[in-house]
Amino acid sequence: MRHMLSIGDLSREDIERLLGTARALEGPDPLPVLRGKLVLNVFYEASTRTSSSFELAAKRLSGSTTTVRSSGSSTDKGESLKDTVLTLSAYEPDVIVIRHPQIGAPAFVVRLTDAHVVNAGDGKHQHPTQALLDLYVLQEAFGRLEGLHVAIVGDVLHSRVARSLVQALRLVGAHTTLVGPPALLPRGIEQLGCEATSELGAIAAADVVYVLRMQRERMLPGASYVPSLREYGARWGITPERLRPGQKVMHPGPMNRGVEIDARVADGPDSLVLRQVRAGLVVRMAVLHDLVAAGAASRLGAVA
């Protein structure tokens, strides 16, 4: 792989290879895969999980890494993304990990640098490493991906997580149902290979209920995607009563407890949320490994 921009660029083989690499990278010992390599994280949006896990992943693979954030950087002085990337490219990074609020930012960065580029989230478009770590958790929890049924519930319209995950689940032969208020289900989304409905009852048939973060900032009065946040919670909030016993629950974080997800569900025995966080580390290690060390599968035998 040259870059990791969108799940849409991957094949099923790519995904299986990456998940296999991640499994082989489990364990506490540092590996020398990225020795002498530089991974630059460039974050133009707030992030806890993604930025920390990319940093840790690079370090666990013996690479150098640093994170540049838009606040406190030259961006505050009006420097354009182009100039920031050209400046950072002068350090000759092997990988640039970019999170940016504007759709198309990673594709733009690719045109400016020789480094491998990883999309760590671009606006509402894609967050491919999140989808990969979600697959990793599903594979761990169910022992398979083929034929799984995942219901993704909430604000699909504004969710890069949903877009990436729908594509990823389709690639591995799993089945997806999107559930949410009508105005938050983007028109045409079925053509990505999923079903879409506003009936919460559709979650009953799913093996997993994947709850999306309700983006409060988008629910300001006047936006009218839903009449109110309260009405959203009442109709689409995931409570213990709305789940089957044993039905697994996932959430990409950060959670709005009491809005899209009841605290009893978030902290309950069927919640896979913390496993998702943990998987973020090995999956991002696998992505860095795959980009920098070409022919990942063969080399892995040596490091695992």
Added chain:
Amino acid sequence: MLVCRNGRSDSLTLEGRLPGERCVAVTVQDGFIARIEPGGSSRAVRDNLVLALAFVDPHVHLRTPGREDEETIASGTAAAAAGGYCAILAMPNTDPVVDSASVLRGLLETARREAVVPVGFMAAISRSLEGEELTELGELADAGAAAFTDDGRPVRSAGLLQRALQYGAVTGRTLALHCEEPTLSRDAHVHEGAVSAELGLAGYPSVGESTMVERDLALAAYEGRPVHLMHLSARESVEALARARDAGVQATGEVTPHHLCLTDLAVRDLDPNVKMNPPLRTERDRQALLDALRDGTIGAIATDHAPHAREEKDVPFEAAPFGVTGLETAFAALYTHLVEPGLLTLETLLERMSAGPARALKLPEPRLEVGARANLVLLDLEAEWTVTTEGFRSRSANSWLLGEKLHGAVVATVADGRLVHG
């Protein structure tokens, strides 16, 4: 010589095959067509040189005044000459807006000095394009406004549009309308459909254009005044235009080369040079536009040439402004994408780029007859060239065709009797 200057500055002869016809030699003297004779040279046939009426572009952004770094009257009209155009109309959404006779007079004065081909200027319908108060339409018409438009925006208020239509009885000018319902296109970057769903970009649905088309046509019918619908992009808009024309409404329409050649699938690579408003829509829309162009429902091809500074487009897709250039590529793009594959005849393409737009905006029609002002273009259909950022006369290079190999080139352009290219 296929363009022969005949040894004097005020006389030249062009030789080429008339589309689908014989080879002729047209002699231009003192700016007028003096003779049309059977072509003597077989080279014109062998080289597949076509002699046609020069093109008219009813929709160009010259960015002057205000953004002369992106385009000037000199550079924009030089680009037009290179593209085979003998006349263009510039849009008034400049800074300041062309909403007063003084701004318009200044432009006409500059154009007299530096325009390479004749350029007309549309003036704004509403002051500052805000859609609230009419400009002084009568004074602007007297000062030389070619037509009126709020292009870049719709005329927001139906009441104001009605008043502007009524006042057309005084000015005699056509209203050129940008049809977009802003509450349905808010924050949008692309067509609403499978591609916007996949990319996460907010979508501008077809119905956002067609509801405004329907409103504007209803008002035009009620007031019995002519309207010209700009850069149509949606099937539903075309259907509304066809119905209105059948019912006798004086309505014309235009379509851009990019809407005829591309669909929203082209946006999936997130290249800012395929970002424009109205957005590229689906294959069904493209086919409807093409059908309408063939049957004459849409009589005009307009480039909507919209130059942007390099740094403005050198940003992520979502941050990029709308608009692409088109003057220097329109013919070759349409010849390559539509005529060569057999989707459109050369004759129809040439008509929709020349007499069609001239009629729609009530401009003088280029004519091929002795005594007519010479407005001619010589086209080499066998030429192959690649579009590059360095090759433009325009000050901007935000073309959707960069890197593409095109067939068909403009060899020479005669505009208003003068050889302006070739």
